Amino acid sequence: GNSVTQMEGPVTLSEEAFLTINCTYTATGYPSLFWYVQYPGEGLQLLLKATKADDKGSNKGFEATYRKETTSFHLEKGSVQVSDSAVYFCALGRTGGADGLTFGKGTHLIIQP
Amino acid sequence: GAVVSQHPSRVICKSGTSVKIECRSLDFQATTMFWYRQFPKQSLMLMATSNEGSKATYEQGVEKDKFLINHASLTLSTLTVTSAHPEDSSFYICSAEGQKNYGYTFGSGTRLTVV
Numbered sequence A: 001g002n003s004v005t006q007m008e009g010p011v012t013l014s015e016e017a018f019l020t021i022n023c024t025y026t027a028t029g030y031p032s033l034f035w036y037v038q039y040p041g042e043g044l045q046l047l048l049k050a051t052k053a054d055d056k057g058s059n060k061g062f063e064a065t066y067r068k069e070t071t072s073f074h075l076e077k078g079s080v081q082v083s084d085s086a087v088y089f090c091a092l093g094r095t096g097g098a099d100g101l102t103f104g105k106g107t108h109l110i111i112q113p
Numbered sequence B: 001g002a003v004v005s006q007h008p009s010r011v012i013c014k015s016g017t018s019v020k021i022e023c024r025s026l027d028f029q030a031t032t033m034f035w036y037r038q039f040p041k042q043s044l045m046l047m048a049t050s051n052e053g054s055k056a057t058y059e060q061g062v063e064k065d066k067f068l069i070n071h072a073s074l075t076l077s078t079l080t081v082t083s084a085h086p087e088d089s090s091f092y093i094c095s096a097e098g099q100k101n102y103g104y105t106f107g108s109g110t111r112l113t114v115v
Helices: none
Strands: A003-006 A011-014 A019-021 A023-026 A032-038 A044-050 A056-059 A062-065 A075-077 A086-093 A101-103 A107-112 B004-007 B010-013 B019-025 B030-038 B044-051 B067-073 B076-081 B090-098 B101-106 B110-114
Touching: A003 A086, A003 A101, A011 A019, A019 A107, A023 A032, A023 A086, A032 A062, A044 A062, A044 B101, A101 B044, B004 B090, B010 B019, B019 B030, B019 B090, B019 B110, B030 B067, B030 B076, B044 B067, B076 B090
Parallel strands: A011 A107, B010 B110
Antiparallel strands: A003 A023, A019 A075, A032 A044, A032 A086, A044 A056, A056 A062, A062 A075, A086 A101, A086 A107, B004 B019, B019 B076, B030 B044, B030 B090, B067 B076, B090 B101, B090 B110
Protein backbone atom coordinates (compact mmCIF):
# COMPACT_ATOMS: atom_id res chain seq x y z
CA GLY A 1 0.00 0.00 0.00
CA ASN A 2 0.87 3.65 -0.05
CA SER A 3 2.87 5.25 2.71
CA VAL A 4 4.60 8.54 3.45
CA THR A 5 7.53 8.99 5.79
CA GLN A 6 8.66 12.40 6.92
CA MET A 7 11.20 13.52 9.43
CA GLU A 8 10.16 13.65 13.04
CA GLY A 9 9.90 16.96 14.77
CA PRO A 10 9.89 19.34 16.30
CA VAL A 11 12.34 21.14 14.09
CA THR A 12 13.58 24.35 15.68
CA LEU A 13 15.36 26.97 13.58
CA SER A 14 16.34 30.58 13.90
CA GLU A 15 14.74 33.17 11.67
CA GLU A 16 16.35 33.42 8.21
CA ALA A 17 17.79 29.90 8.45
CA PHE A 18 17.56 27.42 5.59
CA LEU A 19 14.84 24.81 5.94
CA THR A 20 14.67 21.25 4.70
CA ILE A 21 11.94 18.82 5.73
CA ASN A 22 12.52 15.38 4.29
CA CYS A 23 9.70 13.32 2.80
CA THR A 24 9.90 9.93 1.12
CA TYR A 25 7.10 7.77 -0.13
CA THR A 26 6.14 4.33 -1.33
CA ALA A 27 3.31 3.98 -3.80
CA THR A 28 2.04 1.98 -6.70
CA GLY A 29 1.85 3.77 -9.99
CA TYR A 30 2.62 7.44 -10.30
CA PRO A 31 1.00 9.42 -7.52
CA SER A 32 0.75 13.16 -7.14
CA LEU A 33 2.61 14.64 -4.18
CA PHE A 34 1.55 17.44 -1.87
CA TRP A 35 2.73 19.53 1.02
CA TYR A 36 0.09 20.90 3.38
CA VAL A 37 0.53 23.32 6.27
CA GLN A 38 -1.55 23.40 9.43
CA TYR A 39 -1.50 26.38 11.76
CA PRO A 40 -2.57 25.89 15.40
CA GLY A 41 -6.27 25.13 15.71
CA GLU A 42 -6.89 25.32 11.98
CA GLY A 43 -7.46 22.98 9.08
CA LEU A 44 -5.04 22.15 6.31
CA GLN A 45 -3.92 24.54 3.63
CA LEU A 46 -2.37 23.31 0.41
CA LEU A 47 1.15 24.70 0.23
CA LEU A 48 2.35 23.18 -3.02
CA LYS A 49 2.00 20.13 -5.20
CA ALA A 50 3.63 18.20 -8.04
CA THR A 51 1.86 15.82 -10.34
CA LYS A 52 4.69 14.06 -12.18
CA ALA A 53 8.36 13.23 -11.90
CA ASP A 54 10.80 16.16 -11.98
CA ASP A 55 7.98 18.67 -11.43
CA LYS A 56 8.82 21.40 -8.94
CA GLY A 57 6.04 22.81 -6.81
CA SER A 58 6.57 26.22 -5.29
CA ASN A 59 4.65 28.73 -3.20
CA LYS A 60 5.46 31.47 -0.67
CA GLY A 61 9.18 30.78 -0.96
CA PHE A 62 8.76 27.05 -0.34
CA GLU A 63 9.62 24.53 -3.00
CA ALA A 64 9.77 20.77 -3.46
CA THR A 65 10.82 18.62 -6.41
CA TYR A 66 9.19 15.30 -7.28
CA ARG A 67 12.12 12.86 -7.43
CA LYS A 68 10.99 9.52 -8.76
CA GLU A 69 14.44 7.94 -8.61
CA THR A 70 14.73 8.56 -4.88
CA THR A 71 10.95 8.52 -4.19
CA SER A 72 11.30 11.82 -2.39
CA PHE A 73 9.58 15.19 -2.17
CA HIS A 74 11.66 17.22 0.27
CA LEU A 75 10.36 20.64 1.29
CA GLU A 76 12.83 23.54 1.25
CA LYS A 77 12.85 27.24 1.97
CA GLY A 78 15.86 29.49 1.76
CA SER A 79 15.03 31.86 4.61
CA VAL A 80 12.34 31.03 7.14
CA GLN A 81 10.27 33.50 9.13
CA VAL A 82 8.58 33.26 12.51
CA SER A 83 5.25 33.16 10.69
CA ASP A 84 6.29 29.86 9.06
CA SER A 85 5.92 28.12 12.43
CA ALA A 86 3.32 25.41 11.87
CA VAL A 87 2.93 21.68 11.25
CA TYR A 88 3.82 20.53 7.75
CA PHE A 89 2.35 17.38 6.21
CA CYS A 90 3.64 15.55 3.17
CA ALA A 91 0.96 13.58 1.33
CA LEU A 92 0.39 11.55 -1.78
CA GLY A 93 -2.69 10.85 -3.83
CA ARG A 94 -3.71 9.27 -7.05
CA THR A 95 -3.91 11.69 -9.94
CA GLY A 96 -7.51 12.67 -10.45
CA GLY A 97 -8.52 11.99 -6.90
CA ALA A 98 -11.17 9.49 -5.80
CA ASP A 99 -9.04 7.70 -3.24
CA GLY A 100 -8.27 10.33 -0.65
CA LEU A 101 -4.77 11.23 0.47
CA THR A 102 -2.16 9.32 2.42
CA PHE A 103 -0.42 11.58 4.90
CA GLY A 104 2.87 11.52 6.69
CA LYS A 105 2.85 12.06 10.44
CA GLY A 106 3.62 15.74 10.16
CA THR A 107 6.62 17.82 11.15
CA HIS A 108 6.23 20.57 13.70
CA LEU A 109 8.36 23.53 12.70
CA ILE A 110 9.28 26.18 15.26
CA ILE A 111 11.02 29.35 14.10
CA GLN A 112 12.63 31.46 16.80
CA PRO A 113 13.24 35.18 16.31
CA GLY B 1 -10.16 29.49 -5.88
CA ALA B 2 -11.92 26.47 -4.49
CA VAL B 3 -13.34 26.95 -1.01
CA VAL B 4 -14.69 24.34 1.38
CA SER B 5 -16.66 25.48 4.39
CA GLN B 6 -16.94 23.23 7.41
CA HIS B 7 -18.94 23.86 10.56
CA PRO B 8 -19.18 23.94 13.41
CA SER B 9 -15.54 24.67 14.12
CA ARG B 10 -15.92 23.52 17.71
CA VAL B 11 -18.56 21.50 19.46
CA ILE B 12 -18.89 20.07 22.93
CA CYS B 13 -21.52 17.43 23.51
CA LYS B 14 -22.59 15.07 26.24
CA SER B 15 -21.78 11.39 26.06
CA GLY B 16 -24.56 9.47 24.34
CA THR B 17 -25.76 12.32 22.13
CA SER B 18 -25.25 12.74 18.39
CA VAL B 19 -23.39 15.50 16.60
CA LYS B 20 -23.65 16.54 12.95
CA ILE B 21 -20.78 18.18 11.07
CA GLU B 22 -21.38 19.86 7.72
CA CYS B 23 -18.98 20.25 4.83
CA ARG B 24 -19.90 22.50 1.91
CA SER B 25 -18.14 23.30 -1.32
CA LEU B 26 -18.87 26.98 -1.91
CA ASP B 27 -17.81 27.63 -5.47
CA PHE B 28 -17.58 24.26 -7.15
CA GLN B 29 -19.42 20.98 -7.36
CA ALA B 30 -17.82 18.32 -5.23
CA THR B 31 -18.26 14.96 -6.84
CA THR B 32 -16.29 13.31 -4.06
CA MET B 33 -15.86 14.27 -0.43
CA PHE B 34 -13.50 12.75 2.08
CA TRP B 35 -13.68 12.68 5.86
CA TYR B 36 -10.53 12.48 7.96
CA ARG B 37 -9.86 12.21 11.66
CA GLN B 38 -6.82 13.63 13.39
CA PHE B 39 -5.74 12.67 16.89
CA PRO B 40 -3.61 15.11 18.87
CA LYS B 41 -0.14 15.51 17.43
CA GLN B 42 -0.79 12.79 14.88
CA SER B 43 -1.47 12.63 11.20
CA LEU B 44 -4.78 12.60 9.41
CA MET B 45 -6.41 9.25 8.87
CA LEU B 46 -8.97 8.80 6.11
CA MET B 47 -12.27 7.63 7.56
CA ALA B 48 -14.51 7.45 4.53
CA THR B 49 -15.09 8.57 0.97
CA SER B 50 -18.47 9.70 -0.24
CA ASN B 51 -19.78 10.30 -3.73
CA GLU B 52 -22.90 12.32 -4.34
CA GLY B 53 -25.99 10.18 -4.34
CA SER B 54 -24.35 6.94 -3.30
CA LYS B 55 -23.33 5.21 -0.08
CA ALA B 56 -20.06 6.14 1.51
CA THR B 57 -17.07 3.83 1.41
CA TYR B 58 -15.54 3.39 4.84
CA GLU B 59 -11.94 2.58 5.62
CA GLN B 60 -11.13 -0.57 7.53
CA GLY B 61 -11.80 -0.21 11.23
CA VAL B 62 -14.24 2.71 10.91
CA GLU B 63 -17.72 1.91 12.20
CA LYS B 64 -20.22 2.93 9.55
CA ASP B 65 -23.13 2.79 11.99
CA LYS B 66 -21.37 5.18 14.31
CA PHE B 67 -20.10 7.65 11.73
CA LEU B 68 -23.00 8.30 9.38
CA ILE B 69 -22.10 10.08 6.18
CA ASN B 70 -24.59 11.66 3.83
CA HIS B 71 -23.69 13.27 0.52
CA ALA B 72 -27.10 14.33 -0.71
CA SER B 73 -26.00 17.06 -3.10
CA LEU B 74 -22.95 18.10 -5.07
CA THR B 75 -22.17 20.82 -2.55
CA LEU B 76 -22.96 19.27 0.81
CA SER B 77 -21.77 16.28 2.80
CA THR B 78 -22.51 15.64 6.47
CA LEU B 79 -20.84 13.46 9.08
CA THR B 80 -22.96 12.48 12.07
CA VAL B 81 -21.24 11.01 15.08
CA THR B 82 -23.94 8.93 16.75
CA SER B 83 -24.03 8.06 20.43
CA ALA B 84 -20.79 9.91 20.97
CA HIS B 85 -18.33 8.79 23.64
CA PRO B 86 -15.25 10.53 25.04
CA GLU B 87 -13.00 8.41 22.82
CA ASP B 88 -14.68 10.01 19.80
CA SER B 89 -13.21 13.34 20.82
CA SER B 90 -10.96 14.38 17.97
CA PHE B 91 -10.41 16.83 15.13
CA TYR B 92 -12.50 15.97 12.08
CA ILE B 93 -11.64 17.45 8.67
CA CYS B 94 -13.39 17.13 5.36
CA SER B 95 -12.00 17.65 1.89
CA ALA B 96 -13.69 17.92 -1.45
CA GLU B 97 -12.75 17.06 -4.98
CA GLY B 98 -14.48 18.35 -8.09
CA GLN B 99 -13.93 18.30 -11.82
CA LYS B 100 -12.12 21.59 -11.90
CA ASN B 101 -10.65 21.39 -8.46
CA TYR B 102 -7.70 19.13 -8.48
CA GLY B 103 -5.84 19.49 -5.24
CA TYR B 104 -8.08 18.23 -2.50
CA THR B 105 -9.31 21.39 -0.84
CA PHE B 106 -9.82 20.99 2.89
CA GLY B 107 -12.31 22.46 5.28
CA SER B 108 -11.10 24.23 8.41
CA GLY B 109 -11.93 21.28 10.65
CA THR B 110 -14.21 20.58 13.61
CA ARG B 111 -12.91 20.05 17.12
CA LEU B 112 -15.29 17.61 18.82
CA THR B 113 -15.14 17.19 22.57
CA VAL B 114 -17.38 14.61 24.21
CA VAL B 115 -17.84 15.04 27.94
